[in-house]
Amino acid sequence: MPAAFTSTPTSRRQFLALLGISAAAVSCGTATAGGGSGKQLKKLKYQGAVGSVTLPELAADLGYLEDLTLDWVGNTISGPQDIQSAATGQTHFGGAFNGAVVKLAASKAQIQAVVSYYGSDQDTYLGYYVLEDSPIRSARDLVGKKVGMNTLGAHAQALLDIYLERNGVSKADAGKVEPLVVPPVNTEQALRQKQIQVGVLSGVLRDKALAAGGIRPLFKDHELLGAFSAGTYVMTRRFIKENPDTARTFTTGVARAIEWSRTTPREEVIARMTEIVKKRGRNEDTSTLQYWHSYGVAETGGRIADKEFQLWIDWLGERGEIKKDGLKAGDLYTNEFNAQGKG
Incomplete structure (x- = not known):
């Protein structure tokens, strides 16, 4: 009978160092860019999660992504892997814990966070x-x-x-x-x-x-x-520059989906998620969806604040993982493309 888990001797320092090195090596990749002809990309590659519905998937089903479509390329259980896939051009966006975003940015990967997608509160933690x-x-x-x-x-x-x-x-x-x-x-x-x-x-x-x-x-x-937004979706700076309208539609669509999930009765949200999982036909178990409570995002529409990155800049800096003075929290994210909750 196989073991119930996979053990690894890799330490936190080694893991984060590997993440930084690999990201720096490929941060100049071009796969995440648009076509270069002025036509912006409308089909976004991404990774999902088994038996659950991500905010972009919910936004797409609600029609909030407008003319954008999502192209599922597989599933992941690792935030650092997901944003590294975005940085290397295997996907067009990825989501991870903000500390992992900080580490990847410190390695000179040209990424920028655009919207928070998960967090912790008394119901979701x-x-x-x-x-x-x-x-x-x-x-x-x-x-x-x-x-x-x-x-x-x-x-x-x-x-x-x-x-x-x-x-x-x-x-x-x-x-x-x-x-x-x-x-x-x-x-x-x-x-x-x-x-x-x-x-x-x-x-x-x-x-x-x-x-x-x-x-x-x-x-x-x-x-x-306390209650806090813990992770963000990132895109490469090049992708954002070449596809600003796509970035705006995606970010605002996800932000609208966050607010829809807040203001819609929980039973209705769960029913919608169950329908989404069944429609995609991947033979997934939907029984666990009944335990969903919220995405846990603290700010309106997933808008990002300096504090959500500064905590992890300090944490990583104190442990010698990054040069604490080498990053500014405000440079790691933008709310420019998020029309939800402005003002």
């Missing part, structure tokens, strides 16, 4: 769970323990680091906490089988695990930082 009878009760209890998460160097690992630091765990002891890559669909199983001692869960997978009982939260990300 990332939780760090242990078994009900686990002896783990505090940050210090994590020393020497395995923490399963979807990817390294992103949101889950950043919040783990912040939790350890804010609770007085030394850098030396924090280095003994072992983050492991665990596919989200396998996290609950790995936790219950004691292959890991802590499982990072969110969304429908978290709610299903809680409904089954036997686990409890150690901490939640919004308890550390």
Whole structure:
């Protein structure tokens, strides 16, 4: 019987360094550009997620992307991989935790964030769970323990680091906490089988695990930082320059979809998402959609603020991952193409 997760010895420092090097090497790619003849691109390549509906997919179904169409090229469970695909021209946009966006930009990748797409609040959050009878009760209890998460160097690992630091765990002891890559669909199983001692869960997978009982939260990300937008969609600067109308339609469409999801009864949103998943015909399970609550975006229409990047510039800078003075938060994003919530 195969293991419920894939372990990797790659440290956060190594992972982020690799991300930066590979991004810098290909940041001059041209695949994300328009045709160069003045005609703007209308068909956008992107990666999706199994059994769920991304905001661009929702926007397209609602008609908010107008004359744009989406071209699904596969699925991903990794934000850093998704934005790297956008930077290298394999896709036209990608979304990730803002810390990963900062790291990629620090590596000289020519990307810019255009709209927030997920965040954390009291209904939609990332939780760090242990078994009900686990002896783990505090940050210090994590020393020497395995923490399963979807990817390294992103949101889950950043919040783990912040939790350890804010609770007085030394850098030396924090280095003994072992983050492991665990596919989200396998996290609950790995936790219950004691292959890991802590499982990072969110969304429908978290709610299903809680409904089954036997686990409890150690901490939640919004308890550390309050409600906040955590990730953004990025495009290359060249793509934006050559396709400004496309960038505007995409960004505003996603922003409108965020507000539609806020103001529409939850049952109606879930029904719409279920219909979208069924229509695309990928033989996906739609049962988990019933646990959807919100996208968790803090600002109106996903508009971006300096604070959403400055936190991670500081975090990465303090750990030597980037030169803290080398980036300005305001240079990493633009609200120019987001017509939702202006003023």
